[in-house]
Amino acid sequence: xxSLAQRATLTxxxxxxxRILALLAVESTAGETSRLCAVAAEVTAVSGAGIMLLSxxxxxxxxCSTDAVSKLIEDLQYTVGEGPCVDAxxxxxxxxxxxxxxxxxxxxxxFTPSALHAGAxxxxxxxxxxxxxxxxxxxxxxARPGPLGDDHHAAALVIAGxxxxxxxxxxxxxxxxxxxAELDDxxxxxxxxxxxxxxxxxQLDVPVVEALVRLRAHACRSWLPPATPCAPWSCSSxxxxxxxxxxxxxxxxxxxxxxxPG
Amino acid sequence: MRLRGTTIGxxxxxxxxxxxxxxxxxxxxxxxxxxxxxAIIQHEATLGxxxxxxxxxxxxxxxxxxxxxxxxxSEAADVDMDQAFLRLRHHARNHNLRLGGLARDIAxxxxxxxxxDNRHGAVSRVGAGHDEAGVPAARTPERSASLxxxxxGGWAGGHGALQSPSSxxxxxxxxPPTSIQATLGSRCHHTRWRRxxxxxxxxxxxxxxxxxxxxxxxxxxxx
Numbered sequence: 001x002x003s004l005a006q007r008a009t010l011t012x013x014x015x016x017x018x019r020i021l022a023l024l025a026v027e028s029t030a031g032e033t034s035r036l037c038a039v040a041a042e043v044t045a046v047s048g049a050g051i052m053l054l055s056x057x058x059x060x061x062x063x064c065s066t067d068a069v070s071k072l073i074e075d076l077q078y079t080v081g082e083g084p085c086v087d088a089x090x091x092x093x094x095x096x097x098x099x100x101x102x103x104x105x106x107x108x109x110x111f112t113p114s115a116l117h118a119g120a121x122x123x124x125x126x127x128x129x130x131x132x133x134x135x136x137x138x139x140x141x142x143a144r145p146g147p148l149g150d151d152h153h154a155a156a157l158v159i160a161g162x163x164x165x166x167x168x169x170x171x172x173x174x175x176x177x178x179x180x181a182e183l184d185d186x187x188x189x190x191x192x193x194x195x196x197x198x199x200x201x202x203q204l205d206v207p208v209v210e211a212l213v214r215l216r217a218h219a220c221r222s223w224l225p226p227a228t229p230c231a232p233w234s235c236s237s238x239x240x241x242x243x244x245x246x247x248x249x250x251x252x253x254x255x256x257x258x259x260x261p262g
Numbered sequence: 263m264r265l266r267g268t269t270i271g272x273x274x275x276x277x278x279x280x281x282x283x284x285x286x287x288x289x290x291x292x293x294x295x296x297x298x299x300x301a302i303i304q305h306e307a308t309l310g311x312x313x314x315x316x317x318x319x320x321x322x323x324x325x326x327x328x329x330x331x332x333x334x335x336s337e338a339a340d341v342d343m344d345q346a347f348l349r350l351r352h353h354a355r356n357h358n359l360r361l362g363g364l365a366r367d368i369a370x371x372x373x374x375x376x377x378x379d380n381r382h383g384a385v386s387r388v389g390a391g392h393d394e395a396g397v398p399a400a401r402t403p404e405r406s407a408s409l410x411x412x413x414x415g416g417w418a419g420g421h422g423a424l425q426s427p428s429s430x431x432x433x434x435x436x437x438p439p440t441s442i443q444a445t446l447g448s449r450c451h452h453t454r455w456r457r458x459x460x461x462x463x464x465x466x467x468x469x470x471x472x473x474x475x476x477x478x479x480x481x482x483x484x485x
Contacts, residue, residue, distance in 0.1 A: 179321040198333020
């Protein structure tokens with residue numbers, strides 16, 4: 001009996017994987033990586049999907065997203081440093097928030113109001129990893145609340161695993177020092193933010209890390225709803241306390257002491 | 263030591279006595295070789311995944327560091343990002359440095375983008391005009407500004423004066439909720455305009471600026 005049940009389970013898993021691989025093999029003009037997100041949204045029956053690359057606790061960029069809302073969900077996490085992808089990647093577990101509008105305690109005070117406003121009601125984060133090697137997270141959102149069904153949940157796990165291997169396979173073909181061309185072309189690594197950080201660092205004579213913190217604070221203050229608590233970030237390398245201290249003593253800053261949130 | 267037609271190595275065995283090896287020993291040795299093969303290949307596969315992830319992470323990181331260095335040079339030298347990258351690459355080539363290493367030093371602040379040429383004490387092709395003038399030391403103010411486009415050595419000091427009022431303007435103006443890039447873009451435009459005015463004033467009195475605009479200097483020195 002045990003072996004029969006195991007065989008049945010294996011068959012279901014194989015069929016699921018075959019279906020996903022068949023969907024991925026469909027020719028698409030949008031490129032291989034955006035196909036990953038499109039298939040993820042399709043097999044899990046959600047409103048939109050995106051894949052985020054993370055390193056340590058810091059979001060590095062967005063590999064793909066299926067629509068404006070999932071793009072915003074990734075941008076928000078990049079800006080405020082919290083959200084389903086960040087949690088899924090950091091803890092290596094599946095993050096599930098079936099109703100953003102009805103949590104007893106808001107899980108992500110910086111992320112939730114803007115995500116809700118954009119039209120996401122339920123969000124889910126799945127780690128994108130191969131064994132212990134963690135690359136990032138798959139994020140799924142739905143416009144209506146409710147948990148993911150078992151079948152969709154299983155499909156999301158499979159596509160997250162496929163995405164992890166696909167990313168590594170793409171990188172395997174590239175030179176060791178260079179980001180694979182397919183990843184570089186399709187992903188958004190927010191390079192302009194780093195250029196801006198370099199500029200701010202010269203303007204204010206502060207380290208680039210601090211310039212990034214100030215940019216984040218400024219974006220948080222001017223881009224998100226006024227009530228959003230913008231600090232602390234979960235990004236451990238960006239310490240707002242340091243930025244605040246030097247703002248008090250340093251030159252007029254991008255974000256001055258009086259307007260610093262909190 | 264073979265797996266599916268791929269030979270990855272050989273197991274050598276030695277004995278002090280002479281004579282052939284028995285059949286049982288042959289199959290035992292082959293079994294041990296097979297176990298070693300599988301262990302090595304498994305280990306390689308795990309390492310491969312880890313290594314690829316590290317490579318991806320490092321490649322992304324160096325990409326980010328280059329952009330940060332470009333931003334610093336762009337601001338310090340008042341040039342656009344493409345020009346900033348050309349200068350970075352030019353400097354790395356002239357000084358036989360790795361682009362990534364140089365970018366990291368600039369981004370981390372161990373090389374000042376205002377003066378990073380003279381830290382190496384090497385002759386810069388960017389500031390080639392000064393060699394003809396017979397300036398020997400690489401530590402003159404003009405030389406220190408060679409990455410910024412020499413001949414504008416004066417404005418490095420003026421930059422500090424421009425900085426405070428314009429950055430106050432950013433915070434005081436109550437910016438609309440637009441992107442960071444837009445904010446910085448307009449601010450850059452503002453300072454560039456003021457710098458351009460300062461350059462025009464200087465060109466009337468300084469022979470240095472008669473040597474050409476930074477752009478033409480760059481073009482002439484990049485051959």
